[in-house]
Amino acid sequence: MSITPRRDHAVFVPPASFEAERHYYPRVLNAELHPLVRTFLNLGNERILQRYAHLHPRVNAEDLRALLATRPRHFPWAGCDLIHVTTERGHRHMVVIETNSCPSGQKSLPIADEQREQGGYRALVEHTMLPWLAGRRLPAGGLAVLWDKNEPEVTGYAATLADVTGEPVYLTPCFTGAEDPPYRFDDGHLHIRDAQGGWHPIRAAFRYVTQRPWDRLPIHTKTAILNPVVACLAGGRNKMIAAKAYDLANADFHAAGLEIHTPETIWDVAHEEVPLWVNRLGGHAVIKIPYSNAGQGVFTITNPQELRTFMEAERRYDRYIVQSLIGNRTWGSVGRGGRLYHVGTVPNKKYRTFVADLRVMIGATREGFSPLAIYARRARLPLAEAPPAGGTSWDVLGTNLSVKGPDGTWDTETNRLLLMDRKDFNTLGLGIDDLTEAYVQTVLATIAVDRMAQRLHSAKGKFRMKLFRSINDDPALIGEIVGDPKNPRGA
DSSP states (O other): OOOOOOSSSOEEEOSSOOOHHHHSOHHHHTOOBOHHHHHHHTSOHHHHHHHHHHHOTTSOHHHHHHHHTOOOSSOOEEEEEEEEEEETTOOEEEEEEEEEESOOOGGGSOOSOTTOTTHHHHHHIIIIIHHHHTTOOOOSOEEEEEESSOHHHHHHHHHHHHHHHTSOEEEEEOOTTOSSOSEEEETTEEEEEOTTSOEEEEEEEEEEOOSSGGGTSOSSOSSEEESOHHHIIIIISOHHHHHHHHHHHHHHHGGGTOOOOOOOEEEEEEGGGHHHHHHHTTTOEEEEOTTOOTTTTEEEESSHHHHHHHHHSOOSOSEEEEEEOOBBTTBSOOBTTBOEEEOOSOOOTTOOOOOEEEEEEEEEETTEEEEEEEEEEEOSSOOOSSOOSTTOHHHHHOOOOEEEOTTSOEEEOGGGEEOSBTTHHHHHTOOHHHHHHHHHHHHHHHHHHHHHHHHTBOTTSOBOHHHHHHHSOOHHHHHHHHOSTTSOTTO
16 A cells, blocks of 8 residues: 655555555665674674773773663654764764754665565664553554654654554644644644544654654643654754753763763854854854754854855844864864864765765664664765865755755755665775764763753653753743743643
8 A cells, every 4th residue: 555645634554554665765775785784783782882892991881781771761762963083183983963853764774684674664663662652651542653754754654653553553744834734732632633534532653743843742742752842852853952961961971981972062152152153163163053953054164254144144043052163184173172074985986085974873672772774974065175165165064965945845865875785885984883883972862862851851740941941041942832822832
């Protein structure tokens, strides 16, 4: 059965609806997983920690074992975007650029076992979602997948959830600004509307709503939603809080010899202060709107023209973060820890190196975290010996594949996707120890965000809005969370 998502009502997805060609990129279906990546995915946490501790003598293996075995309370499914960097002294490591709640990635990983074509879709549903729901007091009702983009993966999750549970799933659009949305919450209980106009109660939902989900979905719901919105507010879709979550977690991790590596970050920056911090970083910086994603709201600054363009652009929010810019060996930000620059891809036949990032998706199982998907992306233009002229630095430094059209729809530049197959993986110049470090960094960042989400709840499980305001004092964001004063979502 072919699944065709709709924007005006939920689509009924019965079991036996999974079609691999609908839920993977075409080139992924014909790709063969690289043997090194296959080996890494099958290592297991114990061998990973043994190797990591061996290479990092200061790391306390018992502490790392406990962290890898963590079962997050609010953030069981996550993905990190990482950059492979080196220092001026040649020290290479992975740097966390951002953490994503409800990340993409399944459609980009070659199938490891042709007999298990649902691959990471099934692993996430079977070993993360269902154990996370076990023991929870759920209201009566069915199952749903909420979505606002990435049709190949949301349909894949809906079909897989139907197969694993043996019951139909309602694939439900959840777009911002919809005049008559096909979902509603009655005292925290999610109901969705089908094609005939009937409303159905939902006991649990899988969420792939990535664009400011807090302006449509409540923080507290009786229907269990994976991931809950608080995971986004605590850092999964909020770069401001994420930076603070990493800082707090690093204080906890220090005794274990562990650290989340990030670019130097200045948070709570008012618009008029941005040029001061860019100047402090040597005129090269990255400015981020903290609550955007999919490559939107990120501005790379390498010259006065790009800074001027940012300062003159229309503003939605009141606070920004400014980060050191990772460039080339002869240019980039000079922060407190010196200059970081991109390792990049192995030079191609034209001797060109491209900036590339790495996405690592993980899920929390009963035994602890487990890798679910890995892929990479490269920039449009090669890395140059000098900063790009004019306003083109994003084409050299930006790697995100998502492109938002004027009508609000999304497209993907798949020509820049780098698979973990025999061809593309070799261009990244990564080894199994690099993948191990990327995985550990992803786990640490996920735990940091989950701990922040726990801090944002009282002992009675209520969201601490006053605390949230104190650490993210952005009136525009608070307005989105609270919504209608007569029916505040944050209450």
